[in-house]
Amino acid sequence: xxxxxxxxxxxxxxxxxxxxxxxxxxxxxxxxxxxxxxxxxxxxxxxxxxxxxxxxxxxxxxxxxxxxxxxxxxxxxxxxxxxxxxxxxxxxxxxxxxxxxxxxxxxxxxxxxxxxxxxxxxxxxxxxxxxxxxxxxxxxxxxxxxxxxxxxxxxxxxxxxxxxxxxxxxxxxxxxxxxxxxxxxxxxxxxxxxxxxxxxxxxxxxxxxxxxxxxxxxxxxxxxxxxxxxxxxxxxxxxxxxxxxxxxxxxxxxxxxxxxxxxxxxxxxxxxxxxxxxxxxxxxxxxxxxxxxxxxxxxxxxxxxxxxxxxxxxxxxxxxxxxxxxxxxxxxxxxxxxxxxxxxxxxxxxxxxxxxxxxxxxxxxxxxxxxxxxxxxxxxxxxxxxxxxxx
Amino acid sequence: xxxxxxxxxxxxxxxxxxxxxxxxxxxxxxxxxxxxxxxxxxxxxxxxxxxxxxxxxxxxxxxxxxxxxxxxxxxxxxxxxxxxxxxxxxxxxxxxxxxxxxxxxxxxxxxxxxxxxxxxxxxxxxxxxxxxxxxxxxxxxxxxxxxxxxxxxxxxxxxxxxxxxxxxxxxxxxxxxxxxxxxxxxxxxxxxxxxxxxxxxxxxxxxxxxxxxxxxxxxxxxxxxxxxxxxxxxxxxxxxxxxxxxxxxxxxxxxxxxxxxxxxxxxxxxxxxxxxxxxxxxxxxxxxxxxxxxxxxxxxxxxxxxxxxxxxxxxxxxxxxxxxxxxxxxxxxxxxxxxxxxxxxxxxxxxxxxxxxxxxxxxxxxxxxxxxxxxxxxxxxxxxxxxxxxx
Numbered sequence: 001x002x003x004x005x006x007x008x009x010x011x012x013x014x015x016x017x018x019x020x021x022x023x024x025x026x027x028x029x030x031x032x033x034x035x036x037x038x039x040x041x042x043x044x045x046x047x048x049x050x051x052x053x054x055x056x057x058x059x060x061x062x063x064x065x066x067x068x069x070x071x072x073x074x075x076x077x078x079x080x081x082x083x084x085x086x087x088x089x090x091x092x093x094x095x096x097x098x099x100x101x102x103x104x105x106x107x108x109x110x111x112x113x114x115x116x117x118x119x120x121x122x123x124x125x126x127x128x129x130x131x132x133x134x135x136x137x138x139x140x141x142x143x144x145x146x147x148x149x150x151x152x153x154x155x156x157x158x159x160x161x162x163x164x165x166x167x168x169x170x171x172x173x174x175x176x177x178x179x180x181x182x183x184x185x186x187x188x189x190x191x192x193x194x195x196x197x198x199x200x201x202x203x204x205x206x207x208x209x210x211x212x213x214x215x216x217x218x219x220x221x222x223x224x225x226x227x228x229x230x231x232x233x234x235x236x237x238x239x240x241x242x243x244x245x246x247x248x249x250x251x252x253x254x255x256x257x258x259x260x261x262x263x264x265x266x267x268x269x270x271x272x273x274x275x276x277x278x279x280x281x282x283x284x285x286x287x288x289x290x291x292x293x294x295x296x297x298x299x300x301x302x303x304x305x306x307x308x309x310x311x312x313x314x315x316x317x318x319x320x321x322x323x324x325x326x327x328x329x330x331x332x333x334x335x336x337x338x339x340x341x342x343x344x345x346x347x348x349x350x351x352x353x354x355x356x357x358x359x360x361x362x363x364x365x366x367x368x369x370x371x372x373x374x375x376x377x378x379x380x381x382x383x384x385x386x387x388x389x390x391x
Numbered sequence: 392x393x394x395x396x397x398x399x400x401x402x403x404x405x406x407x408x409x410x411x412x413x414x415x416x417x418x419x420x421x422x423x424x425x426x427x428x429x430x431x432x433x434x435x436x437x438x439x440x441x442x443x444x445x446x447x448x449x450x451x452x453x454x455x456x457x458x459x460x461x462x463x464x465x466x467x468x469x470x471x472x473x474x475x476x477x478x479x480x481x482x483x484x485x486x487x488x489x490x491x492x493x494x495x496x497x498x499x500x501x502x503x504x505x506x507x508x509x510x511x512x513x514x515x516x517x518x519x520x521x522x523x524x525x526x527x528x529x530x531x532x533x534x535x536x537x538x539x540x541x542x543x544x545x546x547x548x549x550x551x552x553x554x555x556x557x558x559x560x561x562x563x564x565x566x567x568x569x570x571x572x573x574x575x576x577x578x579x580x581x582x583x584x585x586x587x588x589x590x591x592x593x594x595x596x597x598x599x600x601x602x603x604x605x606x607x608x609x610x611x612x613x614x615x616x617x618x619x620x621x622x623x624x625x626x627x628x629x630x631x632x633x634x635x636x637x638x639x640x641x642x643x644x645x646x647x648x649x650x651x652x653x654x655x656x657x658x659x660x661x662x663x664x665x666x667x668x669x670x671x672x673x674x675x676x677x678x679x680x681x682x683x684x685x686x687x688x689x690x691x692x693x694x695x696x697x698x699x700x701x702x703x704x705x706x707x708x709x710x711x712x713x714x715x716x717x718x719x720x721x722x723x724x725x726x727x728x729x730x731x732x733x734x735x736x737x738x739x740x741x742x743x744x745x746x747x748x749x750x751x752x753x754x755x756x757x758x759x760x761x762x763x764x765x766x767x768x769x770x771x772x773x774x775x776x777x778x779x780x781x782x
Contacts (some may be wrong), residue, residue, distance in 0.1 A: 009586035010586075012589065012776045013585075022609070034582045035407070036628055042564070047435065049651070053631050053676070054631050054676075054677060055610075055631070066619050067614065067616075068613070069633050069672050070608070070613060071610040085568075097574055121737065137731050139731065140727045142726075142727040148650055149629070150627075150637070151648050153646075154646040155715060156714065157718065157721075157722040158564060160719065161564025161565060161719075162430065162564035163561055163564070164561060169624075169716060170555060170626055171626065171628070171637070172551075172567070173549060173551070174608060174611070176563070176567065179607055181607065182555065183578065184574070186578050187421065190581035191425045192754070194404075194584055194585060195400035196400075197588055198402075202446070203400070203755075205752070205753070205754060206754065210727060211751035212735050214722060214728055218566055219521055220565065221456035221462070221722075221734075221745075221746055221748060222461060223721060224720060225458075230718045231718075233557070233561075233564060236541075237559075238562070240444050240445050240446070241395055241444065245562065255546075255561055257540050269731065279565075283444075315561065321536075321537040321542050322528075323543070324546060324547045326545065326547070326548050328614075328615045329549060330546060331608070331612075332615075332631060335532050336531045337601065340528050340530065340601075340602050342601075342606070343466035343601050343605075343612075346752055354612075354616055355612055355613075355616060357612060358606070358611060359603075359606065360572075360575050360605070361578055361579040361596070362579075362597040362599075363583070363595065363596060364509065364596075386561075
């Protein structure tokens with residue numbers, strides 16, 4: 001039997017992780033951040049597909065490590081098992097004897113073909129929770145179709161709302177199609193764990209990437225039904241609040257979010273635009289939402305007088321929500337990001353470290369324990385087999 | 392004492408909800424979807440700020456309801472309390488006697504000023520979990536600054552990766568700044584509930600919108616460190632996989648995601664581009680990522696021969712991951728979205744219903760119970776006060 005970890009809110013839990021690439025690994029990384037012990041089962045030889053996606057870091061020993069894999073697999077142990085071989089299946093089953101949760105992101109039907117469909121799992125390990133994260137879910141007409149991040153961003157409607165113009169499709173710059181599904185997977189698993197404490201039975205959590213995109217649509221469905229107009233991309237504006245977006249300054253850009261009349265009046269005062277406060281085009285949020293371009297022109301003309309850092313100081317002092325547009329380099333230097341321990345430096349090879357994003361789930365007064373870097377393929381085989389009494 | 396609900400994985404839990412607008416309400420809606428009883432405490436007279444954000448629906452009785460509020464407040468009960476009045480504080484405290492979780496998204500410091508700081512809450516209700524969702528978190532130099540969705544999208548770096556070109560800032564078309572924080576809030580709350588089952592003590596969950604954006608950056612931090620180039624916006628492409636994006640067809644657009652060599656070869660065969668299979672510019676994923684524009688040109692020339700629906704049929708039959716770019720109207724008609732019960736029709740007034748997105752957290756073999764529409768301000772006052780023995 002595997003001993004669970006003893007630190008963190010999910011201490012005591014063992015997760016067996018059959019997932020690849022992003023949605024599943026993001027889910028199990030989050031469980032590991034919270035204290036679960038995560039054992040990643042990978043295909044011998046090649047391992048998780050993400051190990052073959054760049055950028056690659058070469059260590060002094062010549063070993064190549066995928067920075068992509070490294071970013072989303074911290075705090076996991078790796079063992080290589082070929083689930084088509086009886087010998088390796090026996091090892092997986094030993095692992096499942098210790099497990100609270102099994103997470104997989106194969107195409108629906110694959111687990112059945114491997115002999116680990118939900119009915120079999122539930123009969124043999126009634127307390128085990130199975131979480132399946134897939135493109136379209138375990139049910140419905142598209143269930144067996146393949147899906148990747150971009151496919152579900154596009155099919156779920158988020159892409160139709162993002163960008164400058166309808167004919168310039170723009171991807172969300174991070175893989176929100178995968179990550180949202182991974183996060184909803186964590187939510188479903190934890191809910192099933194809470195239920196299990198009462199029922200003493202596991203459940204099958206079924207999270208689809210497409211469903212997860214639809215769940216992010218916020219008020220777009222309702223806007224379409226109420227206004228009768230299909231919402232399209234609107235650049236850097238907010239659909240229902242104005243002014244709320246990115247504006248050009250004398251040098252660079254600034255985000256301004258004057259979400260109510262009080263903040264709008266303050267914004268006008270600061271910009272020397274008091275004359276607009278009684279202008280019927282801008283008299284309330286509804287009027288401003290109907291005239292966003294006219295308002296932008298007035299604001300940007302006024303903002304041209306100073307640079308972004310100067311305006312940030314002024315708006316911050318006045319309590320108007322504002323911020324810089326940080327690129328990744330600026331994020332890594334940001335004093336708040338650093339103060340919140342949102343950057344985590346971990347060794348990627350015998351002579352180099354890389355900084356990755358930390359966990360955003362903080363419990364006040366506690367500092368997370370030391371994190372372990374993403375494992376090499378099969379790194380923990382001997383230790384795991386020994387612990388299971390198989391070596 | 393309030394009786395918890397009896398259906399769903401979070402049955403047995405009572406959540407008191409002081410949150411406004413989006414991040415907090417999304418968090419508590421998710422808890423409610425899973426079976427927790429959620430009591431929303433709102434300011435008398437005006438209620439949650441989101442009640443004043445459009446689009447608005449007017450009922451036959453002339454009552455205006457915010458479609459924005461309606462989208463993210465299902466399955467909640469509403470009571471209006473002024474937390475500056477002793478009389479209303481006494482009611483909140485009665486509610487907390489029954490509560491497992493208190494969720495708030497005030498600026499840090501506000502709960503202390505109201506007399507409900509963590510130390511006081513923890514001393515009086517040691518099992519209570521407090522979840523605070525804020526722009527920048529309860530610690531660090533920016534903790535007291537105001538933040539909205541756009542501000543953290545920009546400061547956290549996601550905006551720097553989204554769009555066509557560095558000088559055309561493009562917002563993610565949904566409020567991922569708020570929603571991601573709401574989802575991490577749920578994860579933190581459920582983790583604290585699981586820990587409480589062992590420790591019998593509540594925790595203070597501290598989730599920041601900015602932290603949550605950094606946690607979405609996936610491999611962008613590592614790309615910057617390995618390549619030495621600050622990642623910028625790249626339109627509809629994927630940064631590390633090619634071809635993976637939106638392509639123009641003879642009529643419309645299609646998403647193609649040929650994530651490995653096998654799928655790429657199949658794609659070339661279908662498009663009659665076999666000659667490219669030995670082209671050194673496209674020989675493997677690394678080479679393709681270095682020549683995305685040349686590859687796009689070849690693919691779009693071939694795609695011009697047919698319309699999107701024709702290509703979807705062909706690529707789907709061949710097992711190449713693909714999909715249409717659905718706008719919100721198309722999402723609402725999608726057979727998979729409907730089969731997964733991702734659309735939920737609820738009455739918004741005495742003569743009209745609206746469809747909102749359902750919960751993406753499915754437990755196979757179970758259909759979610761009936762949902763209740765978002766409450767009118769103070770709708771449940773009498774029922775709640777009666778249940779508490781105060782009326």
